[in-house]
Amino acid sequence: xxxxxxxxxxxxxxxxxxxxxxxxxxxxxxxxxxxxxxxxxxxxxxxxxxxxxxxxxxxxxxxxxxxxxxxxxxxxxxxxxx
Numbered sequence: 001x002x003x004x005x006x007x008x009x010x011x012x013x014x015x016x017x018x019x020x021x022x023x024x025x026x027x028x029x030x031x032x033x034x035x036x037x038x039x040x041x042x043x044x045x046x047x048x049x050x051x052x053x054x055x056x057x058x059x060x061x062x063x064x065x066x067x068x069x070x071x072x073x074x075x076x077x078x079x080x081x082x
Contacts, residue, residue, distance in 0.1 A: 014022070033041065
């Protein structure tokens with residue numbers, strides 16, 4: 001019976017030191033953004049989040065008022081006396 005790829009990969013474990021060295025080597029390949037790019041990305045994300053918060057808040061308010069108008073309003077022509 002031949003070893004499956006999962007079994008072969010499991011039997012060839014790397015040591016923690018080798019794993020750490022591989023992580024450091026991969027992180028050195030990363031192209032890190034400049035400070036100006038980072039500020040730009042941050043502002044874009046914040047504007048997007050604020051727009052989405054406003055959109056969801058307005059939808060929530062609108063649907064809440066609609067549901068209250070449909071289910072929570074008093075029936076016309078009826079009065080309740082204690």
